[in-house]
Amino acid sequence: MGIRGMGIRLVYGLKTEDTGYLDSFYPSRRLAEAARDLGIDYDAAIHYAGYPFSRAVEFCAGHVALLRGELPIELYEELEASGISVVNCASATSLAADKLGQARRYAAIGAAHPRTAAIDPSERRAPLGFPFVVKPRYGMMGRGVALVDSYTRWLSFMDSGEPERVPYVAQEYVEPSRGRDVRFFFARFDDEEPYPTAIAVIREAEGLASNSHSGGVMRPFDPPAGLAAEAKRVFDDSGLAYGTVDFLFGNEEATSFVVCETNACPGFEALEGTCGIDAARAVLLAAIRWKGAS
Numbered sequence: 001m002g003i004r005g006m007g008i009r010l011v012y013g014l015k016t017e018d019t020g021y022l023d024s025f026y027p028s029r030r031l032a033e034a035a036r037d038l039g040i041d042y043d044a045a046i047h048y049a050g051y052p053f054s055r056a057v058e059f060c061a062g063h064v065a066l067l068r069g070e071l072p073i074e075l076y077e078e079l080e081a082s083g084i085s086v087v088n089c090a091s092a093t094s095l096a097a098d099k100l101g102q103a104r105r106y107a108a109i110g111a112a113h114p115r116t117a118a119i120d121p122s123e124r125r126a127p128l129g130f131p132f133v134v135k136p137r138y139g140m141m142g143r144g145v146a147l148v149d150s151y152t153r154w155l156s157f158m159d160s161g162e163p164e165r166v167p168y169v170a171q172e173y174v175e176p177s178r179g180r181d182v183r184f185f186f187a188r189f190d191d192e193e194p195y196p197t198a199i200a201v202i203r204e205a206e207g208l209a210s211n212s213h214s215g216g217v218m219r220p221f222d223p224p225a226g227l228a229a230e231a232k233r234v235f236d237d238s239g240l241a242y243g244t245v246d247f248l249f250g251n252e253e254a255t256s257f258v259v260c261e262t263n264a265c266p267g268f269e270a271l272e273g274t275c276g277i278d279a280a281r282a283v284l285l286a287a288i289r290w291k292g293a294s
Contacts, residue, residue, distance in 0.1 A: 006085070007041025008287055009060040013069030014046050022046065026269045027068065030280035038284060047071055053078045060084050066287045067093075068265050070140075087287040088264045092239035096264035099137050100169050109237055111230065112258040114172035114248065121163040126154050127170040137167040140263075147173060174258060177248035180204040181260060182221060184231040185271055187242040188285035196242060196286055198231060199275055218274045227257050238262050242286035 012028055014021065022028040022044050035042035045059050053075055065079050065086045076090035088096070095101050103116035117127040119134065131149035134157055139145070144162070148154050162168065184198040200223045205216035223231070231245045244263040250256030268279035
């Protein structure tokens, strides 16, 4: 039986203008398959540099706009200003993209989080005690993340010009979690529940970043009740319709955890392959049921 109400219009931020690519690109292909199975009125388009916002507004009018990929936040705002329900919404997406903003939000709600500070390109003094991690404030997929374990490495990083090119943050290095974290993927996995529920996994890799783009592997994880409750609390505060909450291991025994970040546009290929679940379906249901959109 199909789902009645608004349809879904997927807008994917990609570098190609070839819409045929959506048929082979894993996330868009799976979302189209899940939409057919659910009987959802669905269509997809690519947004690329120079693509007018007005065309996206026309394409999404009367439907839920599901936005994925690298897209300007102004597109989210333009769609919302036109009365279109956007998933994820502009404010939640903007916060999820901002590592410094997230750190401040976690402090405000009392969530344990590594100490985080903005890096001033003109300041030679290290912002935190060594070792610490540097990462782009608005980065994604582990790009630009590096461990700074001495003043010499700090000066080398500062002299590289990177902090002048894009804003960076320094974050406390949580050594027990090197190359591993716990990810909670929230979406509408359970039809019996009125709100998004989570699938938890452990991600592991050789380097600092644990995501699949950096060669990480994933395995199912049965989280302690307290950690699952904290993940839900952080997710509920995020304003996301679907997304992920990642935690670092606070000790080797895996009895202590600190929240690392939320993600408004997580990939799900590895999640589906590892856990044997239909994450695409859960994402679509989260979108169509977002704040009465259906």
